[in-house]
Amino acid sequence: MMKRALRQLRRLLSPALRRPDLLASEELEAGLDVVYRFLLARGADEGGRRHYLRLMREEGMKLREVAAEIAASDEFQRRLKRRTGRFNEQLTDAPPPEGFVDVRELMNTLSVAELAATAEDYFRKTIDFADRYLAKPLADPHDAPDLLGSFAQLLGGLRLAPGMAVLDFGAGTCWTTRFLTQLGCAVTAVDVSATALALGRDLFTRLPPLGDRPEPRFLLFDGYRIELPDASVDRIVCFDAFHHVPNPADVMRELARVLRPGGIAGFSEPGPNHSKAATSQYEMKNFTALENDVVMADIWRWARAAGFSGLELAIFSTESCRVSLQQFEDLVAGGAPLDEYGERLRGFLTGHQMFFLRKGEQTIDSRDRDGLRGEIAIHLERAEVRGGEPLRGRATVQNVGDAVWLPGQTLVGGVNLGVHLRTRDGRPLAVDFQRIGLETSTVPGQAQVVDFAFAPPAPGEYLLEFDLVSEGVGWFEMNGSATATVAIAVR
Ligand SMILES: C[S@@+](CC[C@H](N)C(=O)[O-])C[C@H]1O[C@@H](n2cnc3c(N)ncnc32)[C@H](O)[C@@H]1O
Known part of the structure; x- marks a missing residue:
């Protein structure tokens, strides 16, 4: 294949190959460009162009000698190897060898x-x-x-x-x-x-x-x-x-x-x-x-x-x-x-x-981390409770991503609302403080309202940070969704 290309190149350039001295400057440049494109599959870079034009103009180097020099370069040799590389299954012109299996x-x-x-x-x-x-x-x-x-x-x-x-x-x-x-x-x-x-x-x-x-x-x-x-x-x-x-x-x-x-x-x-x-x-x-x-x-x-x-x-x-x-x-x-x-x-x-x-339309569900996006709004019944009294409230969550949220009980990919417990200045106390289950699946665009009640932490002042979680897959915050934080006091 390379031989055929070289024959073609020779035909194309034959006048220039014989007598470069007869060629005008633009023709020399054009000839050099053809040699580069044939052998290296690219135009001449600035350094190479200057180098070979000087040799041809000042030292009488022939285009054929330029071609031979480029053909001896590492770049051309690498190209040659690639054409017959191990992943390359291009056909060659060679006849099938003896014992060829059809x-x-x-x-x-x-x-x-x-x-x-x-x-x-x-x-x-x-x-x-x-x-x-x-x-x-x-x-x-x-x-x-x-x-x-x-x-x-x-x-x-x-x-x-x-x-x-x-x-x-x-x-x-x-x-x-x-x-x-x-x-x-x-x-x-x-x-x-x-x-x-x-x-x-x-x-x-x-x-x-x-x-x-x-x-x-x-x-x-x-x-x-x-x-x-x-x-x-x-x-x-x-x-x-x-x-x-x-x-x-x-x-x-x-x-x-x-x-x-x-x-x-x-x-x-x-x-x-x-x-x-x-x-x-x-x-x-x-x-x-x-x-x-x-x-x-x-x-x-x-x-x-x-x-x-x-x-x-x-x-x-x-x-x-x-x-x-x-x-x-x-x-x-x-x-x-x-x-x-x-x-x-x-x-x-x-x-x-x-x-x-x-096969058919692809539906993404909450096992796929990429499509997870949600919005959360939290309304607490009371932000201050006595120890032993449950914290009650209502969460509204909306699916604003591309993935269908699987029901919360689904082992992998079920979507629930999680609660992180933090100090008032934001330091984490318990990442998995609470789970609020979402029982049904939620399609993109849909919202769910869920009432919750859970036991408060020990007396003190805290932040509760609510984030959606796809079980076994990841927290929505990791995908760029905003969490919702409320302050509470337990007396
Ligand atoms: C190159 S191996 C690849 C095996 C494996 N996927 C791997 O990467 O190691 C090709 C496999 O295809 C299996 N195979 C051959 N004919 C098959 C057929 N008609 N249906 C299914 N598998 C076939 C062979 O038994 C072999 O295990």
């Missing part, structure tokens, strides 16, 4: 059940690497940044909340299941390989999640039907697994069936040329594992037919672009765009597609 032929030759059996075989044959599987995503320093970086992006796009039911489709040996469980989700790990799922159980025994977390379920998949009821999960995670599925339209229908309306299915998958990549060819040749291309137009067609209503793709990269202090400061200040980063990003995205499918 993925379509593989799918036409083997049935869904036979391909599921090859997935199981893969884990059985490589069981000696069990500890390596279980150490994922930290089994290998080379793979870890990409696995962790992609998973982080997937988590962000899924808008997970503790207590959600999550299907981990193609969970393999279940490192993602374990992370999702640690986050408080009730996870069902689904895979066609019984051996992978058994290793997954083993992972939970050897490294149980910390704290009180829902038990995961491990569910063997026959390649056709996911043994879960309709509309029974809030989220679906599919990390590096959908491209192994030989009947994607059918499986997409199953995923849409088990997802609740308002739910999101997030996928992290390779690109449209994946089957031709060297690692895929190796896997298909040695393990008959299906390594299919992921063509987004097909995915969206199957998804729409299955009942999904929205598709979003993520523009991201797990590879950073290191720059000088000057470039960094220019960029942050809104200056020079990073051509190099754009180029690298494009290369990454050819081999890495992250997408989110939505």
Whole structure:
């Protein structure tokens, strides 16, 4: 590809390459600019422009020599490497090598059940690497940044909340299941390989999640039907697994069936040329594992037919672009765009597609911290009480955010009114001094009025600060809502 570009460049510049001395000054500059754009995908910077124009004008350097010098630079070499980098699945002009496996032929030759059996075989044959599987995503320093970086992006796009039911489709040996469980989700790990799922159980025994977390379920998949009821999960995670599925339209229908309306299915998958990549060819040749291309137009067609209503793709990269202090400061200040980063990003995205499918209108509830906003008004019956006498009053709370508040008794995400006890000068005495339960759910825009009565603190003078709280999620004040404070005296 680079050779072809150089041939094109030579044709374009041939007069200038031969006799730069015959060229006018503007033509020299234009020629230099073409060389820069071809080789470095950017125009000449001021320093480079001045340097090469001087060499050409004063020392008779030819444009061809300038091109050779730029081609020997670190910047060009880095670009060259990126084009063939490990995430880049762009096609090359090279003819297919001997023994090339055509993925379509593989799918036409083997049935869904036979391909599921090859997935199981893969884990059985490589069981000696069990500890390596279980150490994922930290089994290998080379793979870890990409696995962790992609998973982080997937988590962000899924808008997970503790207590959600999550299907981990193609969970393999279940490192993602374990992370999702640690986050408080009730996870069902689904895979066609019984051996992978058994290793997954083993992972939970050897490294149980910390704290009180829902038990995961491990569910063997026959390649056709996911043994879960309709509309029974809030989220679906599919990390590096959908491209192994030989009947994607059918499986997409199953995923849409088990997802609740308002739910999101997030996928992290390779690109449209994946089957031709060297690692895929190796896997298909040695393990008959299906390594299919992921063509987004097909995915969206199957998804729409299955009942999904929205598709979003993520523009991201797990590879950073290191720059000088000057470039960094220019960029942050809104200056020079990073051509190099754009180029690298494009290369990454050819081999890495992250997408989110939505089913119906998404409703946010109070398990999601971002949508929490409330207003509180407090009216106390009396601001001064005798010890033993209850403090009585009325609270009016209004939902001014985007999230539906779940009823107060809901274990995770139930919204209640909390009371902090403070000294008159604002020092905290008891953060969790009282809870005033809100029994029903509250939709955005709606207000609730609740009467309360609770035992006062020991005699003294205090402040009572009222704040809304989503249980297990956070206080509304942390999201920018105002609290309501009243002064009391207990005699
Ligand atoms: C590359 S692994 C990824 C596993 C896991 N998500 C992870 O990140 O470690 C692909 C997984 O897809 C599973 N798989 C293969 N064919 C499948 C199918 N038809 N349906 C569901 N899972 C399948 C394999 O058994 C394997 O566990």
